[in-house]
Amino acid sequence: MSAPAQVRRKLRLGVLATAVTAVLALLCCVGGAGAFLLTELGDEKKDPASAGPGCNIGQRVSVTGSMPRMAEYGDGQLRNAAVIIKVGQDMKIPARGWVVALATAMQESRLRNLANSGVPSSLALPHEGVGSDHDSLGLFQQRPGWGSVEQRLTPAYATRKFYEKMVRVPNWEQRPLTVVAQKVQVSAFPDAYAKHEELAGRIVDALAGGAARTVRIAGRAVCDAARGARIAASGWTAPLPGGIVSGFRTAERPSHNGVDLAAVKRTKIHAAATGRVLVARCDPDHSGRRDCNRDGWPGKGGCGWFVDILHAGGYITRYCHMIEQPYVVPGQMVQAGDVIGSSGTSGNSSGPHLHFEVHVDGDRSSRGAIDPVPFMRQRGAPVSDAG
Structure with a gap:
């Protein structure tokens, strides 16, 4: 390739990279917190000037892939967390709902699929421990009214039932996590869920590309835009819009x-x-x-x-x-x-x-x-x- 042709090619690639980067910035994280820089080869690299993890709205959670290392939870527990997020994605539940569901399961079971002493040994259902409640089962410790023993010990089923009830709570996206979780679970300890909100948001970010940093605007998820009446999936908002x-x-x-x-x-x-x-x-x-x-x-x-x-x-x-x-x-x-x-x-x-x-x-x-x-x-x- 001649020198002038190489120059023209590089200019075209540079213009394309600039245009794509600008579009991504408009669609996602304005200000560079999750923006991407595109190289000539098309590789995506996180902006080194970014503060905190990236924010990739379209990232699908992996249930079978490698899990991040966290001091609070092991590989099996994080896979259960991934199931909770995946079901939420499949049901098109906003990311705030994933945080609510995770915090609830963290309180109820520490993200373990728990059986109990009342489960007949003949069923031989897979589980990860025995809970203290004689008739509550699974990640959300659901009682018999939520489904059969087999259903409640199936993480995807238990999660779907949780979400189905959660979305019927009026204004659930704007209400405190504890209030929403309690409306679904009717727990004897209604204030216990709040203490898990912070870590639940971090897990969502780790498994789903920073989704806890998104806010719903005009029916779509937008990164890093929680202000005033708009609340991020993490549960936080900026106190006012000034710089x-x-x-x-x-x-x-x-x-x-x-x-x-x-x-x-x-x-x-x-x-x-x-x-x-x-x-x-x-x-x-x-x-x-x-x-x-x-x-x-x-x-x-x-x-x-x-x-x-x-x-x-x-x-x-x-x-x-x-x-x-x-x-x-x-x-x-x-x-x-x-x-x-x-x-x-x-x-x-x-x-x-x-x-x-x-x-x-x-x-x-x-x-x-x-x-x-x-x-x-x-x-x-x-x-x-x-x-």
Whole structure:
């Protein structure tokens, strides 16, 4: 091939790769979190600048392939998780449903297909242990009304029955996982499911290409777009749509334990996930005054009107500088996306914005603070314009 022909070929390939990359970015993860770079040979490579796992909406889960290594569960348990996801995919259940189903099975059976002492030995049905309940069977510990012994010990059947009942729960995609799981299971321990939501989302991401980071928009799944009333399959949403104007513990502000999000006054602030309000009050300034009903200024001190919310997994989110008293009170349960206040500039502030923090291990102090940017992106609810 002549030199001019080689140049023309490379130019055509470069234009094609650019066009395909742009289309994929529009269809999936805007901002590069799950975008792909196409080489001349057509290979797909994850963008090395991406934060967190990729997001491949169309990826089908493999039940027979190799399973990822996880500290919490073994190969057999993850294969059962893959069955739960595959059935959901076959039934065209949104990814949020897979997270709900997984968390339920994690609580009921630790993702094991459990028999019980009441199963006749003559049936010789395959199972992975004996449960403690004399008439509950399978991944979801379903009782006789759910089907025969053979059916309830068939993971795909048990999962389908769970989904069939789940989708009849009104507004199930917007409601807290615990509420939906309890409506289906009618458990004696209705609050136990929530503690598995975090890990269930991670398993969905690992087995189904980051699907827990998707949100339903106009009937289709979109990556990394959970904001306001839109909730990602992980159960999280961005508190407001503004971009970052000040980062986490920067060189200039090493004690800045969150990020500042751009927002004009009275922008609605949404709870980032379902949880219980711990604090909703005016934070005292450096002089000890609780003086939040007016604009603050740099150096005043304090968070102004603020809210702390405790979520499943021991996570705490904090929302500072509200314009007026928060719309929630301590002890109140809120759902992801609920409006908890309006942005302002009370407390130690140079202008209207939302100061947003994420803490781990139930630690409200600076020791528990982590960078919200990668945390929220991994949950499909990025707190930046790029998301």
